[in-house]
Amino acid sequence: MQDQAERYDEADPPAALKPFIRKIWTYAAPSPSGDVQRIAPDGCPELVIDLGAPYAEEGEDGVFRLQPSAIFAGQMTRPLAIRPAGPVELVAMRFEPDGARDWLGRPMIEATDRRLDMVERTRDLKAALSSLGGDPAGQVALAARWLEQERRAGDWRIDPMVRAEVTAMAGDRPPPARPLAAHRALQRRFRDRVGASPRILRSIFRFRRVFDHADDGGWLQAGLQAGYFDQPQMARDFRRFLGCTATDWARQQAELARLIASQTYKPDEGAQA
Numbered sequence: 001m002q003d004q005a006e007r008y009d010e011a012d013p014p015a016a017l018k019p020f021i022r023k024i025w026t027y028a029a030p031s032p033s034g035d036v037q038r039i040a041p042d043g044c045p046e047l048v049i050d051l052g053a054p055y056a057e058e059g060e061d062g063v064f065r066l067q068p069s070a071i072f073a074g075q076m077t078r079p080l081a082i083r084p085a086g087p088v089e090l091v092a093m094r095f096e097p098d099g100a101r102d103w104l105g106r107p108m109i110e111a112t113d114r115r116l117d118m119v120e121r122t123r124d125l126k127a128a129l130s131s132l133g134g135d136p137a138g139q140v141a142l143a144a145r146w147l148e149q150e151r152r153a154g155d156w157r158i159d160p161m162v163r164a165e166v167t168a169m170a171g172d173r174p175p176p177a178r179p180l181a182a183h184r185a186l187q188r189r190f191r192d193r194v195g196a197s198p199r200i201l202r203s204i205f206r207f208r209r210v211f212d213h214a215d216d217g218g219w220l221q222a223g224l225q226a227g228y229f230d231q232p233q234m235a236r237d238f239r240r241f242l243g244c245t246a247t248d249w250a251r252q253q254a255e256l257a258r259l260i261a262s263q264t265y266k267p268d269e270g271a272q273a
Contacts, residue, residue, distance in 0.1 A: 005030075006028065006029045006030075007026075007027070007028050007136070008025065008026070008027045009025060009026050009027075009136050009140075010023045010024070010025045011023065011024050011025070011137075011140045011144075012024075013144055013147065014144055014148065016148060016151065017144065017147055017148060017151060019096065019099065019158050019163075020095060020096055020099035020100070020102075020103075020147075020151065020156055020158070021093055021094065021095055021096065021099060021147060022044055022094045022095065022096050022099075023093075023094045024091075024092070024093050024094070024140045024143050024144060024147075025090075025091075025092050025094060026089075026090065026091050026092070026136040026139055026140065027088065027089070027090045027092075028052075028088060028089045028090070028134075028136075029084065029087070029088040030087045030088075031087070032084035032086075032087070032088050033084075034083060034084060034085075035083060036058070036081050036082070036083045037081070037082055037083060037084075038079055038080070038081055038242050038243060038244065038249060039076075039079065039080040039081075039082060040076075040079055040207065040208075040241045040242045041075075041076035041077060041078070041079075041204045041207070041241050042076070042204065042208055043075070043097045043196075043201055043204045043205055043208065044094045044095055044096065044097055045072065045073060045074050045075055045094075045095045045097075045099075045100045045104075045108070045111065045195070046072070046073045046092050046093060046094050046095065047070075047071075047072050047073075047092065047093045047095070047100075047103075047118065047122070048070070048071050048072075048073060048090060048091075048092040049069070049070050049090065049091045049092065049122060049125065049126050049129055050067070050069045050070065050071075050088075050089070050090055051069075051089040051090065051091065051126065051129060051130050051133060052086060052087045052088045052089040052090075053084065053085045053086025053087055053088065054066045054067050054068070054069050054085060055067050055082040055083065055084055055085065055088075056082065056083050056084075056085050057080065057081070057082050057115065058080075058081035058082070064083060066085060067082075067115055068115075068117040068118070068119050069119055069126065070117070070118040070119045070121070070122040070126055071115040071116060071117065071118055072100075072104065072111060072115070072116040072118050073111075073114075073115050073116075074108060074110075074111025074112050074113065074114050074115075074116065074195050075097070075108060075111065075112045075113070075194060075195035075196045075201075076112075076113055077112065077113055077196055077200055077204070078113060078240070078241070078243075079241055079242045079243040081243070089133060091129050091139045091140075091143055093143060093147060096166070097166050097194050097201060098158065098159065098162045098163055098166050098193045098194050099156075099158070101192065101193045102154050102155070102156040102157060103150055103151075103154060103156065105154070107191065107192045107195075108191070108192060108193060108194055108195030109191040109192065109195045110195075111195055112195040112196060125142075125143070125146050128142055128146075129142060129143070159189055159193050161186065161189060162186075162189050162190060162193045162194065165186065165190075165198055166194070166201070169198070169201060169202045169205050170205060172205075172206075172209070172227060175198065175202075186198060203237065204241065206226055206227045206228070206237075207226070207237045207238075207241050209225070209226035209227065210222045210223055210226045210228075210234065210246075212226070213225040213226060219231070219234070219246045219247075219250075220234075234246070
């Protein structure tokens with residue numbers, strides 16, 4: 001990479017991909033600190049291609065182990081702790097909450113809170129992206145072309161019922177009243193298309209909105225604007241989704257975790273298809 005400064009860039013996908021892909025993003029940190037970074041759930045699964053040194057992920061036993069150089073990160077319902085093992089260069093594709101099912105080719109619940117090894121499936125893509133190292137615009141364009149080929153080959157579809165529910169959640173609209181049978185059917189479809197229940201996804205969206213308002217007057221005000229009733233309720237979700245307090249996170253946030261948290265996760269209009 002020619003540019004030695006840390007950088008993070010996002011790009012919108014082409015129109016044909018918008019129902020499925022929220023953003024294509026790139027990140028580079030030639031000289032990362034090596035500090036542990038806490039990543040919170042955002043409701044969006046991602047395909048992440050690591051062109052530099054892989055990140056190490058903390059396991060349930062507290063031991064950090066290197067991730068594969070290409071992973072599919074399924075729906076997260078708990079925090080993820082990672083730390084860089086060397087110079088970082090990433091190209092990633094952030095799916096809509098319900099947009100990855102047909103690319104993955106299996107129920108999304110099977111990827112929940114997991115990072116699946118996609119090294120073999122993306123080998124040619126990674127080689128092509130590596131040849132464009134230091135050219136984020138070129139990498140984004142290449143990733144978009146690859147995704148479009150995948151979409152056409154896989155005949156990707158959206159479940160209208162699930163999409164309508166996800167859209168309502170993103171707009172902070174209450175769920176409609178449903179008969180018990182319809183409610184159970186929606187739960188099943190969410191397990192398949194999203195990988196989390198409607199209730200959990202709604203909680204994640206509310207938590208993400210805190211960061212949209214974090215600069216508006218402190219955490220308490222941000223929580224109220226995001227839809228929390230009081231500070232203890234928000235504090236519980238900080239523990240649940242980040243594993244720490246808001247104050248601790250603000251003090252510890254670094255590099256990729258800081259940049260990702262600063263982004264707004266509201267869907268674009270093109271995703272409503």
